[in-house]
Amino acid sequence: MFKDEYQAVFSQVTASRETHRRILAMTRQTKKRRSSRGWTSKLILAAVLVSLLAVTAGAASQNWFVTYFSREGEKPLSQDQVEFIEENTQDIQQSQTCNGWTIALKSAISDGVKGYVQLSVTAPADVDLSQIPQSSGYFGSRNDFLPKSEDTALTCEAYPEAGVLANIGSRWQEDGDGLKNTVNYTLDISPDMEWAECDPFDPDTKWHLHWVDFVKGFPEQETVAEGTWDFDFTFRSSEEEVSLLDSPIQTEALVLHGSGESSMENVTLVSATLRPFGLTVYYGDEQDTADYSRDNVAFGEGEDGEIPWYAVMKDGQKIALHYHDGNPVERYSYMEAETPLVLTEVDHILLSDGTILSIPVSE
């Protein structure tokens, strides 16, 4: 009886026609499809447009990264973290105006594995962007103020076939500057796969942002402004990294098998490299590939939920490292730090099973 009623209720819950249309249209986008061979085409640049931030007139650009990483003050940063962000924020300061709308690519920050780009948008003075409905999300189907997702692209020259920003989203936040026609975006770039074989944040690697139109509304989109804005830029990554292992160690991790089953198993950590925005872990060996085939080894996850790893700072503060993504073929997992890590202040990494990875003493 309950089942019948439940099914009657949830049969009403369906994805929108627009979502159906977009998904079914994927088959026409064959050029974006991954090849089964060739690592250059395997990279999916999952770039996430986030954080529609208020612009404070005259505010230093790096302050927006401080705001962003602190989740607008919800997770206050230490003075060391603020200084790290300010020291590593890269001024770009490019701007383009089209049909009265100006997009400025203001600054970037990267640790060589993850990158963030800050943009600001200035609409004509009579446009009130504060009236745009609030929403959150990270793809391109929001009842929000966005670039046109089908055409807007973020590409990295190392991966011309795959570096497409197909899905874009944003989060609206209060604008405290009194100017209703200005907003900021922060672009969060996480190359999902095979980044170990490339260096997308190398200073010699060019990126291109092609921004088309501004739209709002969902599922039917209304064009707010037409135009195209193009930016070429490169990252200047922080080169800070610490290798944590001299020799392989064993730890317990959740192994996600292709069969759909998962289990806690002993996994050999081959290397662990800590950078300001996260930890890259390589595990296993060629022999393990078959066992770990298809799905991932999710460090920091248990069978009953997350058991994060932590970066334990010298002052005792613990910063969680959450499992973010991995690649079973390359046998790595990436764990994202909840807030940026000042590597000189990290005392050790605490694994889920209590194992401690000490930070090597620098000579």
Add this chain to the structure above:
Amino acid sequence: MLTNEQFTAYAQRYIDTVYRVALNYLKSAADAEDITQNVFLKLFREDKPFASEEHVKRWLIRVALNECKSLTRARWWRSESYEDYAETLTFDNPAHSDLFYAVMALPKKYRVPIYLHYYEEYTTQEIAEIMKVPKSTVCTHLSRGRELLKQSLQEVDANV
């Protein structure tokens, strides 16, 4: 790698399944739409073979849950109200509307297993495999979730 024809067939069959899983997890229609698109983008780009259609379905649900989990961890994510979305649904009778609101008012840990059990008709063992939690946990969550639903609906009846 799936052919375009296979992808289309699976999409037509499972878009709404993925959407419902995401909606149950996130309680946000707009986020569920986004998750659904991203899950199928991943399926489209997946180049490993699937053993069966059921394998594809479970893969989709599992990826959807992982995407939801990742989304809720994102620095910028905030939960949204689902009431506006609920108002767009047309239920045959008020009891169905009450049930929808009661389900969505449950804690997240109960919503997804209840959906997988009562809608997709997975067994507790299958749900445990999909959600990567012990079977005993699934049983507890189903039992506790139903109990909370019963209480909630009784309170609604009492207030009518």
